[in-house]
Amino acid sequence: MNILGIETSCDETSAAVLGGGKVLSNVVSSQRCHTDFGGVVPELASREHERLIVSIVEAAITEANIAKNDLDVIAATAGPGLIGAVMVGLCFAEGLAWALGKPFVPVNHVEAHIFSPFISDEAGHCEPKGDFVSLTVSGGHTLLSVVRQSLDYEVIGRTIDDAAGEAFDKTGKMLGLGYPAGPVIDRLAKSGDPAFHRFPRALTASSQTSKSYRGNFDFSFSGLKTSVRTWLEGHDAEYAQEHLADLAASIQSAIVEVLVEKTIAAALLYKVNAISVAGGVSANSGLRSAMQTACDKHGLDLFIPAPAYSTDNAAMIATMARLMLERGKYRPEMNSYGVAPFA
Numbered sequence: 001m002n003i004l005g006i007e008t009s010c011d012e013t014s015a016a017v018l019g020g021g022k023v024l025s026n027v028v029s030s031q032r033c034h035t036d037f038g039g040v041v042p043e044l045a046s047r048e049h050e051r052l053i054v055s056i057v058e059a060a061i062t063e064a065n066i067a068k069n070d071l072d073v074i075a076a077t078a079g080p081g082l083i084g085a086v087m088v089g090l091c092f093a094e095g096l097a098w099a100l101g102k103p104f105v106p107v108n109h110v111e112a113h114i115f116s117p118f119i120s121d122e123a124g125h126c127e128p129k130g131d132f133v134s135l136t137v138s139g140g141h142t143l144l145s146v147v148r149q150s151l152d153y154e155v156i157g158r159t160i161d162d163a164a165g166e167a168f169d170k171t172g173k174m175l176g177l178g179y180p181a182g183p184v185i186d187r188l189a190k191s192g193d194p195a196f197h198r199f200p201r202a203l204t205a206s207s208q209t210s211k212s213y214r215g216n217f218d219f220s221f222s223g224l225k226t227s228v229r230t231w232l233e234g235h236d237a238e239y240a241q242e243h244l245a246d247l248a249a250s251i252q253s254a255i256v257e258v259l260v261e262k263t264i265a266a267a268l269l270y271k272v273n274a275i276s277v278a279g280g281v282s283a284n285s286g287l288r289s290a291m292q293t294a295c296d297k298h299g300l301d302l303f304i305p306a307p308a309y310s311t312d313n314a315a316m317i318a319t320m321a322r323l324m325l326e327r328g329k330y331r332p333e334m335n336s337y338g339v340a341p342f343a
């Protein structure tokens, strides 16, 4: 079965083709037009998707070395995301499916991140075999879920304010690191001292009485943002510049420590044997190594998709569609124009 996946929920225009369950192509174009604005401008994002969607889809089909008519299923992100941006990919995908007479599968973007450890490509893959705890951390989401092989999952924690990626991006913006600042903080942190300044770790065991912490898997990063602003206001710009790497390392360790502590606590409470980390922030090298160390300590398997599948990409959308079809989660009424799958 050949599945075309399309992703346009934020600032990546992406199309991918799966053949026999494996990624045959995954073309991603990241929009550069937002850099000067310090965040994604929704209207610019939609227009850029509209400009690129045809060529990106054509590139994915060409790279997969198949003909358009060999596509069996068309899938696209149907939300959540920036609504104008989502609509570009969604309408394009539904239109293409209708024109080709193929079924259309709408995919939830966050679910696609959660199930991204199931992406399989030439390099093979290794997916969780039993239930697992998923930490999904991106620019828009911070979710802790207990995931079942049946594709059912329970969200046990989420951010009550900023997402983890936003915490990187907004504190990085205060340090003058541009957008997105996550990868820059990651790079700078490698040569910085994480103990330079202790920024707050909200809603963790160390910040709460053990009674109120127990079972609270929610996250909060807005206090970190305020704390970084207060630190910058209290020190002169030259000193801050001299210690840029130390500040980056201190911010990163505050975010990473919270993410690792809660994810491990959830895995132990729900008695699963594996953890997965997905979403753009899972590309963070500090998070990857700290989570690996913690998993080793507790005898847990760790699954983190390759960096190309961590940030927004269409391979995860096509893979989610594959899982929905294989595991009975696709309902014909999802297909708004009524083409039955595999009639």
Ligand code: KG4
Pocket: 010, 137, 138, 139, 140, 141, 164, 165, 166, 168, 169, 180, 181, 182, 183, 186, 279, 280, 281, 282, 283, 284, 285, 310, 311, 312
């Ligand atoms: O999943 P994603 O590509 O898009 C959303 O759905 O939001 O995630 C983007 C987020 C941004 O906030 C970006 O700064 C962050 O992921 N990010 C990182 C790294 N690479 C991307 N954050 C920290 N370290 C990184 N290496």
Ligand code: ZN
Pocket: 109, 113, 138, 139, 279, 280, 311, 312
């Ligand atoms: Zn995403």
